[in-house]
Amino acid sequence: MFHPLRVAEVRPLTDDAVTITFEVPEDLRAQYRYAAGQHIAIRRRVDGAEIRRTYSLCDPAPGAAEPGPQRLRVGVRMVEDGAFSAYALKELAAGDTLDVMTPAGRFVLEPRPGRFAAVVGGSGITPVLSQIATVLAREPKASFCLVRSDRTAASTMFLEEVADLKDRWPDRFHLVSALSREEQQAGLPSGRLDADRLAALLPAILPVGEVDGWYLCGPLGLVSSAERALRTLGVPRAKVHQEIFHVDEVPATPSAGSVVPDGATVRATLDGRAGSWPSQGGESLLETVLRNRSDAPYACKGGVCGTCRTKLLSGEVRMDRNFALEPEETEAGYVLACQSHPVTAVVEVDFDA
Ligand code: FES
Structure with a gap:
């Protein structure tokens, strides 16, 4: 879920990196509670197209007794041809507002001895x-x-x-x-x-x-x-x-299975609501769902961030690349919607699982 958050500070970190601090209004603090290691996605429109980037939160996570963070801070490094990082380093300033997704990610360390x-x-x-x-x-x-x-x-x-x-x-x-x-x-x-x-x-x-x-x-x-x-x-x-x-451009390493080129049915549950739609031209599950549900979760569309994780309930898919899911997650049936294409005539997934 995205909310517009005000930028409190953009601070240089190195020659090619900054930290961005967002203010979290009181009524949203519980939603922006995060565990150490999680990230947020930031959304921005550039030349009419929407771009999304994920950035990890760098401050200590709020404790269980705290209501939630008052501020969120991320580190952003300039990347070559980076549409968001160039903007963050050169233009973004305190007082601006950006759409920020609630924290997500499973690269988490919960405090324990x-x-x-x-x-x-x-x-x-x-x-x-x-x-x-x-x-x-x-x-x-x-x-x-x-x-x-x-x-x-x-x-x-x-x-x-x-x-x-x-x-x-x-x-x-x-x-x-x-x-x-x-x-x-x-x-x-x-x-x-x-x-x-x-x-x-x-x-x-x-x-x-x-x-x-x-x-x-x-x-x-x-x-x-x-x-x-x-x-x-x-x-x-x-x-x-x-x-x-x-990830530098690496060739996709598709698992076995030929993709159903057209007309596979994708059934998806998202935020408690289910829908069923035809897939077109061998597209990914994410593309089919996004065409019908603009709230489908994603950020990188490259198999890296894990935001589009969904559970395969029935049918088979071919996943092109996966740099986000742990082996136990794939064994439990999770797939990356942005990298998965229907192999069977019907595929059913649950984004809430
Ligand atoms: S959107 Fe990042 S892995 Fe699918």
Whole structure:
């Protein structure tokens, strides 16, 4: 659900990144309650077309006793040809209003006792910053080890805020920073963190087998490398959570099944209301539903953000790419509507499940 929210502040973070802070009116605070690691989608019209982008919330999540956040803060990095990021960095100002979706996402760390670790690259620090600050503030028996990879110190987002966490919890927060394009002090890794380097580095800095939850976030290359490294080190998949922030164009890897080119029936339940519509020209489930229900949830349309997650109740689909759903979600029947095409004559999905 989108609501117009007023921008309270746009603050430079690095040469190519800003934070945007939104004010949340009192009557909407409960709806904008979020867990550490979640994101919001922002909607804007450019040249008559609607664009949506998702950005992770970077501040600590509100506690259960609080009514909900008064403010929401996200980090936005300039991306090449980025229609929203260029606007955010160059034009957006305090006092402007943007349509903001209520928080969503399953890359979540709920505070609990334990040992946690994250491997992040670039803007992948954003949700993890919220996770670290939330879990350390709320759970005295939690510790966190952060391995972050950035190009240069000057391009590192939230450099000072991460340093503040270190000052605040020197015994429970361990930080390892790797810069890929800059010489560093002796002893610190420099150069790109690939799977082999991570498999060597991680056991040297923490007892890998004792970590209760791993959080991987950033570009596809780094997240895949970290996942491979953890597999090599024998970490069970169930302990690994990941969120991809950026996918270079990769060829789709369709699963088996030929798409019904025309006329498959898509039945969908959304916000408690069901409808049934014909699909056209091999389009995705999301496109069929959106043509008839403009409130269908989506943001990236690229298989990355997970906003369009829906549960397949009957029929079969072909999902082109999936960088958002965990294996246990696909096993439970969840699919990404923006990437799924009907393979059977009738497909039934539930966006509320
Ligand atoms: S809209 Fe982002 S994964 Fe489908």
